[in-house]
Amino acid sequence: MAEAFLSAIAATVLEQIATVVSEEIRMAYNVRNDIEKLKETMSRIQAVLLDAERQQHENESLRRCMWKLKEIFYDAEDVIDDFKCISLREQVAHDHNISKKVRALTKVPGRPSSLKLPGKLKDINNRLNELATEWDSFNLxxxxENRHDFYTETHSSVNSWDVCGRDEDKEKIVRLLMKPSEDQNFPVVCIVGIGGLGKTTVAKLVYNDDRVICYFDVKIWxxxxxxxxxxxxxxxLMIRSISKEEKCDTSTVEALQHCLRDILIYKSFLLVLDxxxxxNQASWIHLRDLLSSMGGLPKSRIIxxxxxxxxxxxxxxxxxYELKGLLFEDCLILFKKWAFRDDDEQQHPNLMRIGMEIVEKCEGVPLAVKTLGKQLFTNTREFDWQFIRECEIWRLEQSKDDILPVLKFSYDHLSSHLQQCFTLLSLYKKNEIYHSHEVIQLWxxxxxxxxxxxxxxxEDVGDRYLNELLWRCLIQKEKDYGNYFTFKMHNLIHDLALYVSQKQCITVKCDPKAVDKNFRHLSFCGSKLLRVPESLKDFKNVRTVLVQEVSEESKRIHESIIDLCVSNFKYLRALRLRCYSPLTTLPNSICSLKHLRDLDLTGCRSMGKLPFSFYKLRCLQKLKISGIPLKYLPDRMESLIELRHLEITIKAKHLKEIREGCWTRLQHLGLIECDNLECLPKGLxxxxxxxxxxxxxCSKLVSLPRSLIFLTRLEDLHVSSCKKINLQMEPTEFDVKRPQLSLKTLSLWDSDELKDFPRLLLQGSSSTLQQIQIGICNNFEVLPTWLRNLTSLRKLEILNCPKLSALPE
Known part of the structure; x- marks a missing residue:
């Protein structure tokens, strides 16, 4: 399914060429002509990719050609990223805010790997040229920009035999339709849910209900x-739905609306838009306003x-109206109708026991129940039933009206960039609780x-992508924490993600035999994995490694995963060791992963230090080492100039001073379980x-520095289980010209010494602060009167503060 990624990959490479490969680098490596040639060729291909993506499903030769292009595009992206690494090395070498010692270590003469780059670039251009003749033959x-033009026709007839458990939904919607409305526009009832859930079926039940037939003069489907x-x-379509005899061959809106008005004038109608x-809001408003002029408005409704x-x-x-899944009992009734003839299930109790487990994996989605039931119709072989029970739904052969093709419409409707992002969600386990910021960082x-x-x-772009997945019901929000949220994915949507990512992502639970060596993303997820499968040692192009679950007893599996990354995965972008790991250190050779951007070592709680070479990971955007009892951060950390997210545990009393110009891109700083830390670092x-x-x-932390008032972009401050902290921060005569702050959320939990809010921070954020949470603060006695000056405050949440007896008037 990754053919659809091509336009996104091409766009990324072209953006990187423009922003990363500077004129100085082009001249220094004598690649100016090759870069321009690559840019020109990729731009020409990109211009017709939308047409290619539309035609690929009917043209096997085109699809194979697109797969070849995809590999070349990925290789081009890797080479451009090599130039980015060079650029970062040069920035560190010439940044006077970084110590002379670090700059001196960075000024290494032309490395062998760097000297190979011009040859790699020429090879990519040659491969594109070889493919050009075949590509041009498709006449694209x-x-x-509309890539998702598809049409599936439905009708208003319903077979009650095929429907279970939707009577309550029908009743609720019928009541909504009958409810009087004072709105100047007619009420619109929107039935929302994932594909295959039964939205159209419920609309049909309502449409054919006797009360609805009597209530409305005209019904339109x-x-x-x-x-x-x-x-x-x-x-x-509306005219033809009302009157088959009415001629409406004209294509002008003016003539059509006159025709429709003649039919509907002074009549109440129910219109179902399925x-x-x-x-496009403007198009909807145009239709709504046109219908409003038809008369019969008070009683007219739209579903x-x-x-x-x-x-x-x-x-x-x-x-x-958010449609929910069917109850298990209703799904079981539906399954028996599709899997057995008449009442044959009574003759096969052994099959029914397996069938109940099959129904459970459908999670209340009736179309999934039908799809699996059809697979087993009149089949009484227990082995086949067990196979359906154990097999992932996405691996089963299905017709166009079955659950997976229907769900895939939602995927096809996403932009090319968002399709890529969606596929990476398949790396996580089913029923996983996703954290929005972790997912965005991986993207x-x-x-x-x-x-x-x-x-x-x-991060804002990532937030927008996740919100779009929420809007489209592809993920469901679990809990909102203000600065991030958790979400889940329906198991069938996870199956969809597995299906569309099957040539990009692989989850390793055992030793896979015949696998494509061009997989880009790996997830280790098998509690019995004792060693790295031999088949993975041929992989070279991996960009993501997530270690979610492996044997806790075998130290070798963890060491061999690191060795595999260092020796084979030279373009690795993300490495996350999330499950328990007995590793006590990382090898110095970790520095060879110069493209690494996301490193999460939270499972390595036995690790006491990071290697000396760590500072060479200059592309790092995220470093999460919370829970690892480091005595100190490694030297030369200021060379990590791309760092955006840093979460650490340090056992020292003090942190090294932050120098001016250091970590200027840092978005998030988390100090976790720093038991001995007495104060925040200078230079904050x-x-x-x-x-x-x-x-x-941070049990010994007693206060926050006043320098926080200079962090004008700080939006979220979270303080939890810092028992001795007192946040009193009153304005002084020297704070007259204090800057305008941007704090949006303040969260304070579990502190015995907390008696005051940081007034200086909160009043500086009076027009932006939206939420304050305070809980388990046993000595917090009174809310300040100046709290009423926080004009944007929407939510004040107070839990378990026993001495707080009243709120300010």
Whole structure:
């Protein structure tokens, strides 16, 4: 499925060429002509990729060609990233805010790997030239940005035999339709849910209900589908739904609306718009206003079925009707109808026991129940039933109306960049609780996000992507923590992610035999894994390694994973060791992973120090080493100039002073379980990009420095289990010209010494602060009267503060 990624990969490479490969580097490595040639060729290919993505499903030769292109594009991205590493090395060597010793160590003469870059670039251009003749033979054309033009027609008839457990949903929606409305526009009931959940079925049940038939003068069923909200087409379908005799061959909206008005004038109507994808608000308003002029307005209603919460918010001002999954008992009844003939299930109790487990994996989605039931219809072989029970749904052969192809419409509707991001979610285990910031950092490490707009950060782009997945019901939010949130993914959506990522991502639970060596992302997830499978030692192009679960008893598996990364995965972007690991150190050779951007060692709680060579990982954007009892940070950490997220545990009393110009991109700093830390580091004011500060279980920390008032971009401050901290920070005569701050959330938990809010910070954020949480603070007695000056405060949450007896008036 990764053919669809091509336009996103091409866009990323072209952006990197423009921003990374400076004129100085082009001249120094004599690659100016080769860079221009690569840019020109990729731009020419990119111009027709949308057409290629549309045609690939009917043209096997084109699809194979696109796979070849994908590998070349990935290799081009790696080479451009090599130039980025050179550029960072040069920046460190000439940055006077970094110590002379570090700069001297950085000034290494041309390395053998760097000298190979011109040859690699020429090789990529040659491979593109060899493919050019075949590519040109497809006669691809430039086309508009609509990649997702598909149409699936539905009808209003319903077979009650095929429906279980939707009576309550029908009743609720019928009551909504009958409810009087004072709104100047007719009410719109939006039924929202993932594909295959039964939105169209519920709409049919309502449409054919006797009360509805009597209540409305006219009923209209329109299958919208497709991405475009094509008004002339919709008007024609409405007219034909009402009157088969009415001629509506004209294509002008003016003539069509006259025709529709003649039919509907002074009549109440129920209009069902089934399968709406378009998020074009202007088109919807145009249709709504046109319908408003038809008469019969007080009683007229519209039902919309959609997979998108955004569509629902555009088309209706009331809360959407979020359709839930069927109860297990209803799913079981439906399964028996599709898997057995008549009442044959009573003759096969052994199969029914297996069938109950099959139904459980469908998680209340009726189309999944039907899909698996059909696979077993009249089949009484126990082995086949066990196979369906154990097999991942995405591995089963399915027709176009079965669950996976239906769900895939949602994937096809995503942008090319977001499709790439969605596939990486398949690396996590089913039923995983995802953390939004962790997912975004993984996307960033792999370069999957579009270039941020002005005043935006990469993290903001990632937030926008996750919100789009939420809108489209592909993920479900679990809990909102203000600066991040947790979410889950329905198991069937996870199956979809596995399906579309099957040539990009692999989850290693045992020793895979015949596997594609071009996999880019690995996840180790098998508690019985004692060693690295031999087949993985041929992999060279891996960019992501997640170690979620391996044998805790075998130290060798952890060492061999690190050895594999260092020896084979030269372009590794993300390495996360999240499960328990007995590793006590990393090898000095870790520095060879010069493209590494995301390093998470939270599972390595026996590790006491980081290697001397650590400072050479200059591309690092995220370093998460919380829970590792480091005595000190390694020297020369200031050379990590790309660092954006740093979460550490330090056993020292003091941290090294932060120098001006150091870590100017740092967005998040977390000090976790720093038991001996007595104060925050000097120079904190130089972290000019800091947006989030977490202080957790720093038991000897007593106060915050006043230098925090210079962190004008700080949005979130979280202090938890810092027992001795007192946040009193009163303004003084020297603070008259204090800067305007941007704090949005303040969270204070579990402190016996906490008696005051940091007034200087909060009043400086009076127009931005939205949320304050305080809990388990036994000596907190009174809320300050100046709290009423925080004009943007929306939420004040207080839990278990026994001495706080009243709120300010």
């Amino acid at each position: 054309q430039q086309c508009r 329109v299958s919208v589908s497709g991405e475009e909200f094509d008004l002339p087409r919709l008007l024609k 399968g709406v994808w378009s998020e 919309v079925t959609t997979r998108s919460m955004k569509v629902a918010s555009i088309m209706s001002s009331v809360e959407p 960033m490490a792999n370069g999957l996000l579009e270039q941020p707009k002005e005043e935006q950060e990469w 004011q130089y972290l000019t990009s800091l947006r989030r500060l977490d202080l957790v279980s």
